[in-house]
Amino acid sequence: xxxxxxxxxxxxxxxxxxxxxxxxxxxxxxxxxxxxxxxxxxxxxxxxxxxxxxxxxxxxxxxxxxxxxxxxxxxxxxxxxxxxxxxxxxxxxxxxxxxxxxxxxxxxxxxxxxxxxxxxxxxxxxxxxxxxxxxxxxxxxxxxxxxxxxxxxxxxxxxxxxxxxxxxxxxxxxxxxxxxxxxxxxxxxxxxxxxxxxxxxxxxxxxxxxxxxxxxxxxxxxxxxxxxxxxxxxxxxxxxxxxxxxxxxxxxxxxxxxxxxxxx
Amino acid sequence: xxxxxxxxxxxxxxxxxxxxxxxxxxxxxxxxxxxxxxxxxxxxxxxxxxxxxxxxxxxxxxxxxxxxxxxxxxxxxxxxxxxxxxxxxxxxxxxxxxxxxxxxxxxxxxxxxxxxxxxxxxxxxxxxxxxxxxxxxxxxxxxxxxxxxxxxxxxxxxxxxxxxxxxxxxxxxxxxxxxxxxxxxxxxxxxxxxxxxxxxxxxxxxxxxxxxxxxxxxxxxxxxxxxxxxxxxxxxxxxxxxxxxxxxxxxxxxxxxxxxxxxx
DNA sequence: ATGAGGAATGAATCCCCAC
DNA sequence: GGTGGGGATTCATTCCTCA
Numbered sequence: 001x002x003x004x005x006x007x008x009x010x011x012x013x014x015x016x017x018x019x020x021x022x023x024x025x026x027x028x029x030x031x032x033x034x035x036x037x038x039x040x041x042x043x044x045x046x047x048x049x050x051x052x053x054x055x056x057x058x059x060x061x062x063x064x065x066x067x068x069x070x071x072x073x074x075x076x077x078x079x080x081x082x083x084x085x086x087x088x089x090x091x092x093x094x095x096x097x098x099x100x101x102x103x104x105x106x107x108x109x110x111x112x113x114x115x116x117x118x119x120x121x122x123x124x125x126x127x128x129x130x131x132x133x134x135x136x137x138x139x140x141x142x143x144x145x146x147x148x149x150x151x152x153x154x155x156x157x158x159x160x161x162x163x164x165x166x167x168x169x170x171x172x173x174x175x176x177x178x179x180x181x182x183x184x185x186x187x188x189x190x191x192x193x194x195x196x197x198x199x200x201x202x203x204x205x206x207x208x209x210x211x212x213x214x215x216x217x218x219x220x221x222x223x224x225x226x227x228x229x230x231x232x233x234x235x236x237x238x239x240x241x242x243x244x245x246x247x248x249x250x251x252x253x254x255x256x257x258x259x260x261x262x263x264x
Numbered sequence: 265x266x267x268x269x270x271x272x273x274x275x276x277x278x279x280x281x282x283x284x285x286x287x288x289x290x291x292x293x294x295x296x297x298x299x300x301x302x303x304x305x306x307x308x309x310x311x312x313x314x315x316x317x318x319x320x321x322x323x324x325x326x327x328x329x330x331x332x333x334x335x336x337x338x339x340x341x342x343x344x345x346x347x348x349x350x351x352x353x354x355x356x357x358x359x360x361x362x363x364x365x366x367x368x369x370x371x372x373x374x375x376x377x378x379x380x381x382x383x384x385x386x387x388x389x390x391x392x393x394x395x396x397x398x399x400x401x402x403x404x405x406x407x408x409x410x411x412x413x414x415x416x417x418x419x420x421x422x423x424x425x426x427x428x429x430x431x432x433x434x435x436x437x438x439x440x441x442x443x444x445x446x447x448x449x450x451x452x453x454x455x456x457x458x459x460x461x462x463x464x465x466x467x468x469x470x471x472x473x474x475x476x477x478x479x480x481x482x483x484x485x486x487x488x489x490x491x492x493x494x495x496x497x498x499x500x501x502x503x504x505x506x507x508x509x510x511x512x513x514x515x516x517x518x519x520x521x522x523x524x525x526x527x528x
Numbered sequence: 529a530t531g532a533g534g535a536a537t538g539a540a541t542c543c544c545c546a547c
Numbered sequence: 548g549g550t551g552g553g554g555a556t557t558c559a560t561t562c563c564t565c566a
Contacts, residue, residue: 080395114538
């Protein structure tokens with residue numbers, strides 16, 4: 001039976017109290033350095049690699065041997081130059097013994113046109129994929145029966161051709177691609193400034209979590225990961241530092257299906 | 265008048281002989297470490313960052329001050345782990361004084377279902393973007409598409425500029441996104457094992473090359489960059505080490521438009 | 529109901545101007 | 548001069564109002 005638990009507190013401290021090997025996968029979107037620091041606290045760029053290694057060190061303990069971690073992030077641009085903290089963080093995680101499996105891409109077909117007007121619109125984000133060993137659990141067919149383009153209106157020539165060329169949609173279930181298109185406008189942010197869409201979370205969860213498994217999100221925010229996990233039939237452990245967002249999560253989960261066993 | 269030149273030889277040696285500031289942009293797809301070493305020589309992963317810094321050092325001399333470089337590449341996966349040489353190469357180029365502007369993505373909607381069957385199909389590649397300064401030439405509207413939303417909300421300054429007839433307002437062209445979808449099946453490889461499609465090259469060239477400017481491709485391969493540049497009205501300098509591929513390029517360019525002035 | 533049209537806004541980024 | 552706050556810019560989408 002799919003169950004969920006929410007812990008209020010700093011994720012490193014909370015994870016220290018969780019039992020070894022209790023989690024099948026981690027799906028999360030940590031703070032993007034100082035991008036929204038005033039709203040929910042941020043991590044300085046210089047400290048970002050070490051900070052990530054620190055919370056991932058706790059993840060290592062509670063993650064099962066073939067479990068893996070998907071991290072949604074993208075560096076910002078300042079004065080025309082891309083920040084390098086994500087590069088440095090990836091190398092630091094490798095240095096710390098994590099296996100970098102691959103990088104997946106979240107495409108945002110209708111991302112807001114904000115940003116530098118003399119540059120292309122920033123319309124994708126990274127999904128970093130790290131594991132404890134080189135053969136983590138992964139079921140690329142779990143997403144194979146879904147369209148690569150979730151929640152996107154199928155208007156425009158390019159999109160039609162795209163679908164027409166998708167031979168894998170005809171021959172039964174095929175492997176998913178290493179990118180997924182999800183409209184950010186589907187995001188139900190509930191006041192959280194940095195939420196991601198439910199369908200993106202569901203895609204990530206299905207990819208690396210065995211049936212009936214337990215997902216962890218150490219930076220739960222408005223709780224999208226928990227919501228998607230339960231809806232997809234997985235269990236989920238959420239951790240969130242801000243009491244205000246914890247309240248949002250409890251409310252959102254209660255709305256979802258009041259008949260389910262609630263928080264413990 | 266758009267012209268093209270092809271040099272046969274090692275790109276570092278050839279570039280040493282090219283005049284300073286003679287090139288507006290660089291668009292290329294260098295060898296991917298040892299991926300196809302047997303076919304056209306490869307660069308060991310350990311040496312890849314230094315090797316890239318070395319050829320980019322020559323690029324620096326011949327590139328104009330506001331010129332920039334687009335590099336198509338993606339690391340391979342071996343034994344379930346992604347190679348780290350691209351991460352290290354990016355940091356090495358930054359260390360060498362290059363400004364990393366951003367990363368663009370080439371999406372391949374119908375990439376062949378090769379690769380590990382227990383992993384998502386690899387269907388995108390990176391386009392690294394490096395420049396000499398923080399404000400390289402970039403025209404995101406060159407690849408843009410019509411939008412009827414441009415300049416809809418004209419408040420304050422914008423309204424005044426619109427009254428004054430500012431041409432960049434209400435132009436009807438929305439800027440391009442930072443990814444581009446091009447089918448790899450459009451590739452005309454002419455026997456070259458690592459060619460990229462013409463439309464991808466054209467997109468990259470238009471983004472960072474001023475009208476009538478000159479593009480350089482130090483790893484010309486089957487000549488797709490040269491072909492796309494000429495077709496789009498730019499001049500182009502190609503460099504290719506293998507005589508066999510130089511012959512392919514000459515033939516392809518001759519097919520394109522025999523009336524144009526040919527190789528010198 | 530239905531549709532046309534305006535307002536608000538979205539993990540942005542830059543420029544300008546106080547301190 | 549470095550730093551930090553405020554305003555302008557940008558366009559797809561949703562939501563709301565009103566004919």
